[in-house]
Amino acid sequence: MTRAANGVHILPYSRVVGQEQLKLALQLNHIVPRIGGVLIAGPRGTAKSTLVRAFTLMAYGGFPVTLPINATDDRVLGGWDLDALIRGETRPQPGLLEEADKGLLYVDEVNLLDDHLVNIILDVVSTGVLSVQREGLDTAKHLSFGLVGTMNPEEGGLRPQLLDRFGLMVTAGQLDADARRRMLRTVLDFDQELTKDRSDWLAAAEKDDTDVRERLAAARSRAPHVHVPDEVLRLCAATAERVDAVGQRGEIVAMLAARALAALDGADEVGPEHLRRVLPMALRHRRPETAHGAEFDWGPDDDAQFGDLFGTD
Numbered sequence: 104m105t106r107a108a109n110g111v112h113i114l115p116y117s118r119v120v121g122q123e124q125l126k127l128a129l130q131l132n133h134i135v136p137r138i139g140g141v142l143i144a145g146p147r148g149t150a151k152s153t154l155v156r157a158f159t160l161m162a163y164g165g166f167p168v169t170l171p172i173n174a175t176d177d178r179v180l181g182g183w184d185l186d187a188l189i190r191g192e193t194r195p196q197p198g199l200l201e202e203a204d205k206g207l208l209y210v211d212e213v214n215l216l217d218d219h220l221v222n223i224i225l226d227v228v229s230t231g232v233l234s235v236q237r238e239g240l241d242t243a244k245h246l247s248f249g250l251v252g253t254m255n256p257e258e259g260g261l262r263p264q265l266l267d268r269f270g271l272m273v274t275a276g277q278l279d280a281d282a283r284r285r286m287l288r289t290v291l292d293f294d295q296e297l298t299k300d301r302s303d304w305l306a307a308a309e310k311d312d313t314d315v316r317e318r319l320a321a322a323r324s325r326a327p328h329v330h331v332p333d334e335v336l337r338l339c340a341a342t343a344e345r346v347d348a349v350g351q352r353g354e355i356v357a358m359l360a361a362r363a364l365a366a367l368d369g370a371d372e373v374g375p376e377h378l379r380r381v382l383p384m385a386l387r388h389r390r391p392e393t394a395h396g397a398e399f400d401w402g403p404d405d406d407a408q409f410g411d412l413f414g415t416d
Contacts, residue, residue, distance in 0.1 A: 114293050116161035117311035119154050120286040121278050127364075128271045128384055129158045132249055134322045134363040138270035138356055140228055140250030142213070142261075142388065144399055145275025151253040152211060159207045161312040162319060167209035167251070168202045170224075172216060179220055180233070200224065200233050203248040213252035214259050221261070224250065225268040256399070263393065267349065270356045271381075272388040274399055318367070326366035331358060331373045339378055342409045348389045357385035375413055382409075 119126070128141045143151050159167040170179065181198035200208065213221060227233050228250045234243045252269065254261065266272070278286060296302040336358065343354040358373075360381035365373045383401040393399065 112297055113157050113160055115308035115312050116157040118289055118308050119157055120289055121282045124273045125154055128273045131360045131363040133162055133319055135326050135359050138359050140269050142269035142272045143253045144256050149275035151275050155209050155251050161316055163206050167207040168199050170199055170210045172212055200227055204246045207249040210252040214254040214261050221265050266388045271384040273384055322366040326363055329362050329365045335373050335378055338412055341412050345409045346386055347391050348386050353386045353389040357381055379413055
């Protein structure tokens with residue numbers, strides 16, 4: 104799809120240039136929702152929002168429910184319908200978390216949102232239950248939605264306790280010259296194709312998006328049945344120890360993501376190569392230095408810490 108219900112045009116997901124790590128993280132979180140969400144860090148203008156909206160349109164058929172920075176507790180959790188109260192009626196008003204049920208919740212600039220709201224959202228993602236006990240409301244509802252947060256580290260960070268609650272973290276990198284050229288051509292072609300009554304370019308893009316959606320659905324069904332060998336578990340635990348990952352959530356998420364990747368590849372078993380690909384996404388924000396404002400980059404020196412475990416010193 105290139106158009107949401109409100110008529111806004113979005114570049115098809117399959118035509119977004121570059122940012123392969125971001126795409127992979129979004130797909131893995133969709134395949135295995137227990138991963139617990141994706142946090143995307145990067146400077147402005149790196150297509151973070153465009154990619155999230157294109158992915159949601161492709162995977163769910165509509166835009167994500169977007170949480171504004173100035174959202175109140177009532178808007179997020181739900182409260183009373185004010186118009187009904189004026190008429191003397193008491194009618195619950197669903198919040199954004201309920202609106203996101205069976206879809207995706209997008210929190211742009213999550214680092215600027217009140218910590219207590221971020222914590223509530225992460226709790227609902229983790230438990231699948233929204234419990235509201237306030238102002239005469241006493242409800243508990245089962246909810247299931249994907250979570251994606253974006254942030255520009257230049258504008259401030261998240262507390263380590265909240266960072267850890269996001270399953271995967273990726274950074275939006277700058278495109279090289281060739282990718283920038285392809286991006287420019289894609290944007291110009293997209294704008295031009297929108298003016299046509301019939302566009303083979305858009306038709307091909309929508310077919311590719313459909314193929315991706317069907318592949319993700321198949322992987323989602325396959326994932327629970329993918330075998331995880333003990334040797335891969337040992338590799339995961341040893342790697343988490345080598346990088347001094349804080350707590351145990353990192354290795355749990357890494358194994359969930361590796362299983363999702365194996366399912367996406369059509370494999371019956373998780374292999375070391377699946378684990379190795381997802382380790383940076385699962386561990387980069389759980390290293391001790393991130394608690395002190397360090398960058399989230401993951402480079403060759405980080406890989407070298409555990410390369411010998413995978414036989415690639």
